[in-house]
């Protein structure tokens with residue numbers, strides 16, 4: 001599984017950081033999403049999928065492999 | 066109606082179209098109006114009639130609302146002739162002090178991003194000790210005050226007002242001024258004249274604050290806007306002041322209602338209150354906050370939008386220019402997403418509600434509101450374990466006429 005984020009779409013809601021802080025973080029200057037890792041370990045994959053589904057601006061894409 | 070209906074292609078639609086917003090059932094202050102739930106059961110979309118005679122679409126189901134709220138053909142621009150205004154006063158506010166809550170991207174994103182840094186999860190988490198201190202001080206004061214105490218005046222309003230004042234750099238000493246003017250703005254029956262005066266006063270006040278910050282910047286959000294955006298010519302003092310007004314009013318009214326109405330809901334559900342009081346688990350406290358946000362859905366007059374292009378929606382076509390209302394309070398009771406939705410269950414453990422909206426306009430202040438409510442719900446009932454209502458439920462004045470639902474007063478004792 002690979003995660004990617006679209007920073008242009010992100011509205012800095014923080015929802016993904018609340019859900020999986022091990023994977024998602026926010027830029028210091030404007031709160032826009034950054035990835036701490038784009039390949040989450042197995043135990044965080046389900047949570048990362050849920051974070052993608054709950055992003056209010058559809059800025060998170062999960063590619064299953 | 067004293068204000069003429071906005072010209073609308075559907076203003077002559079046949080009678081029989083239900084009025085919106087609808088009334089709640091008496092004795093059920095926490096549940097959405099029965100007529101709204103009936104529409105949710107009957108179909109995916111229907112027409113409703115507003116205060117000005119216009120007849121926008123109403124959508125009530127969770128999946129449909131999420132889809133439409135993130136559809137690029139759906140606009141928040143309330144200068145559009147088809148926009149379903151919540152009241153005559155709200156229309157006046159937009160004319161005098163436009164803010165990003167009623168703009169579309171790219172303008173919306175450009176302006177919103179000027180203030181998002183301070184609402185990032187880590188920045189807000191860092192405020193937790195200060196919020197705890199404010200909550201504890203206000204409880205200390207209540208404990209020495211003569212009983213009964215009005216929880217709204219003595220606690221629910223001061224907590225978020227103090228917090229947003231510190232964050233913005235607004236002197237808390239002026240709370241009487243900004244609270245009374247924002248109270249005028251959040252009532253649906255406020256006349257355009259009264260709304261206009263209230264918004265002008267607030268914007269002038271914020272303008273002088275921004276000017277002051279330009280000369281003597283501090284570490285607060287208004288100073289940041291003054292130095293980084295106004296001084297550089299990116300935005301005018303007026304635009305910064307309008308944004309400040311939005312943050313100040315949205316930052317205290319909403320959370321205040323969640324504190325007072327949330328407390329009332331918990332007092333009516335003693336088992337849930339006991340579980341919350343006795344837990345030391347931050348996870349359960351966070352879950353209780355999400356559940357009360359879902360269950361109470363205080364922003365109860367729907368998300369207001371207008372279609373910019375034709376949208377195929379089941380059996381109907383939403384035409385370009387049609388107003389659309391997304392009833393997020395109804396979506397939060399959608400049985401296909403929330404099993405047994407009318408039950409308050411603080412252990413439900415889901416953040417998927419639409420209490421903060423969805424799409425690009427989803428609440429900017431949500432991380433702050435969450436931390437404020439977590440601190441309040443984790444502290445108030447533990448420190449005052451015998452807290453109870455000082456009057457009967459049916460004597461409480463509910464904000465049925467408000468843009469945001471809640472109680473005007475909550476007399477409590479212990």
Ligand code: HEM
Nearest residue numbers: 165166312315316319320364420421422426428429430434
């Ligand atoms: C429990 C408390 C709160 C609730 C229930 C709430 C609810 C909402 C909702 C439903 C929206 C979406 C509006 C739309 O879609 O048209 C919104 C937007 C907004 N809220 Fe909140 N809010 C709360 C607290 C706060 C706080 C503390 C702030 C602090 C500054 C705030 C600032 C805003 C702003 C600026 C927007 C506009 C965002 C945009 O258009 O991009 N809110 N809020």
Ligand code: SF4
Nearest residue numbers: 010011013014016055
């Ligand atoms: S949930 Fe989406 S919008 Fe919110 S911070 Fe994460 S990526 Fe951005």
